[in-house]
Amino acid sequence: MDHPTLCCRAQGRASDYCTNCDLLVGLASYHVVGVERGPDGLVVRVESPWGPVGCPDCGVRASSRGRREHRLVDIPAFGVPVRLVWVKRTWACREAACPRRSFTEVDDTLAPPRSTWTTRARSWAVGQLRREHATVHGLARQLGLGWDTVWSGIEPILTVAAADETRFAGVASLGVDEHVWHHVSTKAPEDGGRGLNELTGMVDLTTDENGQVRARLLDLVPGRSKKAYADWLTQRGEDFTAGVKVATLDPFHGYKAAIDDELADATAVLDVFHVVALGTNCGLFTIEGVVVV
Numbered sequence: 208m209d210h211p212t213l214c215c216r217a218q219g220r221a222s223d224y225c226t227n228c229d230l231l232v233g234l235a236s237y238h239v240v241g242v243e244r245g246p247d248g249l250v251v252r253v254e255s256p257w258g259p260v261g262c263p264d265c266g267v268r269a270s271s272r273g274r275r276e277h278r279l280v281d282i283p284a285f286g287v288p289v290r291l292v293w294v295k296r297t298w299a300c301r302e303a304a305c306p307r308r309s310f311t312e313v314d315d316t317l318a319p320p321r322s323t324w325t326t327r328a329r330s331w332a333v334g335q336l337r338r339e340h341a342t343v344h345g346l347a348r349q350l351g352l353g354w355d356t357v358w359s360g361i362e363p364i365l366t367v368a369a370a371d372e373t374r375f376a377g378v379a380s381l382g383v384d385e386h387v388w389h390h391v392s393t394k395a396p397e398d399g400g401r402g403l404n405e406l407t408g409m410v411d412l413t414t415d416e417n418g419q420v421r422a423r424l425l426d427l428v429p430g431r432s433k434k435a436y437a438d439w440l441t442q443r444g445e446d447f448t449a450g451v452k453v454a455t456l457d458p459f460h461g462y463k464a465a466i467d468d469e470l471a472d473a474t475a476v477l478d479v480f481h482v483v484a485l486g487t488n489c490g491l492f493t494i495e496g497v498v499v500v
């Protein structure tokens with residue numbers, strides 16, 4: 208290659224974009240105009256194709272006012288971090304009566320204004336956490352960022368997702384178990400510890416129309432107690448609790464007590480993992496009213 212730091216567009220006709228590079232980067236409506244590989248990964252420059260644009264205020268056709276670069280974190284590729292440089296077009300409105308003097312290309316599907324991530328990179332990172340057992344540390348390594356930067360980039364999406372109660376619809380089989388999320392000091396963070404180490408997790412174990420168990424983590428709340436689970440069930444409301452026909456649990460009396468109080472019509476079921484664990488230990492089941500399956 209004569210120009211290894213440039214996209215192959217530079218070797219062809221200046222008016223052409225490279226379909227191979229565009230295919231590789233995969234951003235609809237954008238074209239690759241440059242690629243560099245440095246010690247920190249790949250830097251890919253993209254632009255939208257030229258076309259007539261009207262002023263967003265008055266609609267009069269605007270004239271070009273040059274470019275402005277917007278650097279963004281993109282999805283890692285080929286084992287290295289990627290930075291996308293969006294070479295934005297800027298325009299000037301020539302209509303004397305129009306209050307708008309200039310404006311810049313906007314496209315939230317690529318990246319919202321002032322964002323430092325592409326929209327697809329945020330979705331990718333959240334998907335890695337939710338479905339691929341990724342950690343924030345792992346994402347930080349792949350993206351070439353610090354932990355705090357990754358967390359601040361994805362926290363807004365996770366906060367919105369946590370507030371979305373549609374995931375609680377149609378739960379007929381509900382599991383609960385404790386989760387110990389750290390094994391260091393349980394002192395308060397201001398005293399050098401990491402705080403409470405036990406969480407109560409709720410899982411949707413409903414069988415779908417294809418006979419597959421959904422096995423979706425629905426929520427995590429602090430603590431391992433009757434109150435933690437009972438409060439969560441109360442917050443879900445009667446429509447939710449009335450729909451739960453089977454409630455599985457680990458052999459912890461607190462959770463069973465919460466089920467008795469809040470899910471009186473559901474059948475309590477001891478999950479197989481804990482049946483095996485208990486059987487191995489002593490062969491005794493001592494929780495009243497529990498069906499072992």
Ligand SMILES: [Zn+2]
Binds near residue numbers: 214215227228229
């Ligand atoms: Zn190319």
Ligand SMILES: [Zn+2]
Binds near residue numbers: 263
């Ligand atoms: Zn205008």
